[in-house]
Amino acid sequence: MDVLDLSASYDADFVARVQAESGQNTALCYQCGNCTAGCPYTFAYDIPVSRIMRLVQAGQRRAVLSCRSIWLCATCESCTTRCPNDIDVARIMDVLRHMARREGFATERNVKVFWDSFLDSVRRHGRVFEAGLLARYVFLTGRFWTDADLAPRILPKNKLGLKPHAIKGQAEMAKIFQRFAEQEGRS
Amino acid sequence: MSGLSYAYYPGCSGLGTSSEYDSSTRAVCKALFMELSDVPDWSCCGSSPAHAVDHALSAALSARNLARVRAMDRDDVLTPCPSCLTNLRTADHRMRDEAFAARANSLLDAPYKGGVRARSVLQAIVEDVGMEMVRASVVRPLKGMKVAAYYGCIMNRPPELMAFDDPEHPMAMDLLMEAAGATVLPFPLKVECCGASFGVPRPDVTARLSARLLLTAREIGAEAIVTACPLCQMNLDLRQNQAARFAGTAFEIPVFYFTQLLGLALGAPEGSLGLDKLCVSPARVLEAPAAGETNLTQGSRS
Ligand code: SF4
Ligand code: SF4
Secondary structure, eight states: OOOOTTTTTOOHHHHHHHHHHHHHOOOOOOOOOHHHHHOTTTTSSOOOOHHHHHHHHHHHHHHHHTTHEEEEEEOOOHHHOTTTOOOOOHHHHHHHHHHHHHTTSSHHHHHHHHHHHHHHHHHHHOOOHHHHHHHHHHHHHHHOTTTTGGGGGGGGGGGGSSOOOTTTHHHHHHHHHHHHHHHHOOO | OOEEEEEEEOOGGTTTTTTTHHHHHHHHHTTTTTOOOOOOOOOOOOOHHHHHHHHHHHHHHHHHHHHHHEEEEESSSEEHHHHHHHHHHHHHHHHHHHHHHHHHTSSSOOOOOOOOEEHHHHHIIIIIIIIHHHEEEEESSTTOOOOEEEESSSSSOSSSHHSSSSSSSHHHHHHHHTTTTOOOEETTTTTSSOOOOTTTOHHHHHHHHHHHHHHHHHHOOOOEEEEEEEHHHHHHHHHHHHHHHHHTTTOOOOOOHHHHHHHHTTOOOOOGGGGGSSSOHHHHHHHHSTTSOOOTTOOOOO
């Protein structure tokens, strides 16, 4: 891990924005490490969650928004449940990926593409169309479906519908996403 | 017993990969005299991708459904899926804040004005039907079946939001399975994460987390795992071979939805329980010729 010069890059605006968007007081974290101890994804993280909390306190915008961990957090709520200072850590992780997305960071691209494909399916059909979602993911990542070994397990079960379920409120759903995109564009 | 009637939000996976959860949930509710009415023209709650993108977008996607529950003249809605449940509850909770509600509602055609409480089907069975009544309704006890009850990470957490059962040691499914006649073994990883929705973009991560659950279940002597979450069930069942490859072993552990086993015990029609939809065949555990055929539980265990 790189050594950071904490005083040089303190970004006060970043700290204020994380606090405002998450509704959490990040200064309450005293680095007990409970969140990291219980985080099932620590093995896959480049920066453990308690250290992300410390880096947020230290206003290290770039280090935080460019890390992989914020894309791998599963919102399992273990950290939030176990934090002795009642910090909603999972909500902070969520807010950090909102910011990373807005500012063009996507260190786990496949995760982002998967989420985007999911929401695209919701926007088009109103409900998730699982087979279509997978097809789009494979198309966008340019990778052959890494789960090809699952096909013989699931196809005979007749569970993966091959047609989307259209809902009546399809246009209404599309409008939710359209308004969201407009608001994002303005802010 | 009569008069239990609910708005029901099935969730998208119930139309596909977890269709057996949806059908067995309906069968169990019928057997327990809980009447379910689907929320008309319900839409996706946005699941984790929505809240990972924006909280107002996520709330709006859930609130469209909550508003439809209100339009049914109800203030309570049941869903089988913990991910849907979390989203519906979070939206209702956060939209009690006026500024946030204004943002979320600005994305919607019709605003959600609050006042809908979402609960899991599991919670409604425990709270509204009650364990005594469940026990009294069992006609085919799951005698001798040794199971591990696995709740997944978000069914009960965070406790302030979910407000049901214990966040670290939940017992609702343990007690239900006991009432159904099964032997429930103490499972230390009840609320550990299975790898969630990373199965597609990071199968390596999911395989590792699921392998740990399967290894531990085997270690404590469980013949089967019982779940309440479509994502947990899919990771442990459909992806069981990937977890096995990661762990360098072979697994043959059936992974049921609690409603499938409860349905069997309550004598619900087997056609409605979707046992043949499970990837790892439950036939051996149920001591029957083949899953999906009749008389699955008629053979007595020695
Ligand atoms: S559990 Fe809370 S106080 Fe402890 S390190 Fe994590 S965020 Fe900080
Ligand atoms: S919510 Fe995210 S950061 Fe917190 S314990 Fe779970 S995976 Fe780790």
